[in-house]
Amino acid sequence: MIKEMKQKGMYITDIANELGCDRKTVRKWLNKDELPVYKRKQRPSKLDPYKDYIRQRMDEGCFNAVVILDEIRKQGYTGGDTILRDFMKPLRPQMKEKATVRFETLPGEQAQVDWGTVTVNWDGRQKQLHVFVMVLCYSRMIYVEFMEDEKLETLMGCHVRAMQYFGGITRKIVYDNMKTVVKERNHEGKVIWNERFAAFARHHGFIPWACKPYSPRTKGKVENGVKYVKMNFWPRVRTFESLHDLNIQARYWMDTVANVRVHGTTHEVPVERWRHENLQRFNLIPFETVERHKRRVSSDCQVSYESNRYSVPFQWVGQIVAVQDDKNGRIRIFAGDELIAEHTKASDRHQKMINPEHLKGLKHSSTPRKQTYQPRLVSSPIPEVSERSLDVYDRFAEEVNVHA
Incomplete structure (x- = not known):
């Protein structure tokens, strides 16, 4: 339009006034050979954070939009299914071509x-x-x-x-x-x-x-x-x-x-x-998979393991037991093959994991001891002295002289 107006003999100032634009804009487009191409600015989509996951699921062979919609909604997606289907539609042919024939196994295999x-x-x-x-x-x-x-x-x-x-x-x-x-x-x-x-x-x-x-x-x-x-x-x-x-x-x-x-x-x-797997039974006899650490139970019903203390029933005080650490957050304590205690593993050091039930029946040190016989020291009393008149002693002396 600008070039047609110029070819008709119009001045640049007149063209700018006619179109309502600046003269510099008119000069710029007179020097160009192609029309401008305008691109619509795309707004971010609610689906954007989940597109990599959708491609992955389609690469795995899942082309069911309902299933994928359920999975991404559990991850936080709040949009609808239309934009999901529009995104998946052009990807389906190339994903199906890329997909390999999957090896499926029989039940229990x-x-x-x-x-x-x-x-x-x-x-x-x-x-x-x-x-x-x-x-x-x-x-x-x-x-x-x-x-x-x-x-x-x-x-x-x-x-x-x-x-x-x-x-x-x-x-x-x-x-x-x-x-x-x-x-x-x-x-x-x-x-x-x-x-x-x-x-x-x-x-x-x-x-x-x-x-x-x-x-x-x-x-x-x-x-x-x-x-x-x-x-x-x-x-x-x-x-x-x-x-x-x-x-x-x-x-x-x-x-x-x-x-x-x-x-x-x-x-x-x-x-x-x-329910259709038909799994075979495994051996119920334990295979010694985990090392057990022998410990003696202290008088307060506890055993020490990795700088922490764990309680066992009071009946095992003084006995040798075995501590088993399954490395999954649980400590199990055995007496032979008998499981006698189980605890959550302490997350730090110098902690005590005590089950109050283990301490019931334990005799505490405050219980009075049975008294045994002991000889008793008794001080001898000072003999009492009778007071007499001196005339009595004179009379005793005269009687002795007479008899003599």
Whole structure:
């Protein structure tokens, strides 16, 4: 329009007056060869913080907008489903092309195990906790436990509690190449198992299976499980009183969220599919997985462990007992194979964890002692002296002289 007005012979001042703009603006557009392109400024969307998670779920094979909407709403999304569907629609073809055919197992055939880590504020200092995750591959039932470390004894203890939670064990369990399970591989690539863990597996009747190095998709179900714990459970945790309390919160989450939701891949509820798992029984005879520390019970019904003191029933005063630290926030004390006491593990040093029931029947030092016979010292009395008149003594003297 500006150029047409100029070609008709109008002055720049007249064009500016006609269009209501500055003369400099008129000169600028007279020198340009193309029309301006205006872009609409995009406002931030409520969906923006969840787009990476949505892409991840679609990459895992979940294209159900209803399922994803439910999951992101639990994470804090407050928008509707229309913008979610509009965002997912162009991604579906490329995600479906990218998706690989997933290997699905039969009921009771396989479980997968992996570790994750999280950081907590532990009495004002940062501390790393280790997250044990076991997933049943058919039902997608998940077991989660927060631990102090990833040592072999800790790993085996987690297995036992997971088997108790599931009510059995699968025929095979898949691991990555963690050193507590896989000692090494020989020149042919054959796995050399950790002997003690292999004995543990034989004891409970399952077959350990190591995935190929640098091949995470062979245990993708449990890796997704670890991510799910970090993205769904961990943001819900505000405070916890101890490691044991944190595991109580994790158990509640398993029972009320993780194992009762509609799973994004199977589109079924894990606990419903778990009823068809047909898990095999594990060995009820304990395998010595955790080192027990022998201690003598003091006269005040306590034993010492890691600079803290824990009570036991008064009947065991003076006896040798064994302290077992499961590394999950619980201390258990045994007399032989009998569990006689259980405590929340102290979070610091020089603390006492006392169960008042343990002290009932204990004789306190204030009880009066039984008196024994003792001879008694008695002072002899001073004899009394009779007072007599001197005439009496004179008369006694005369009588003596007469008789003499």
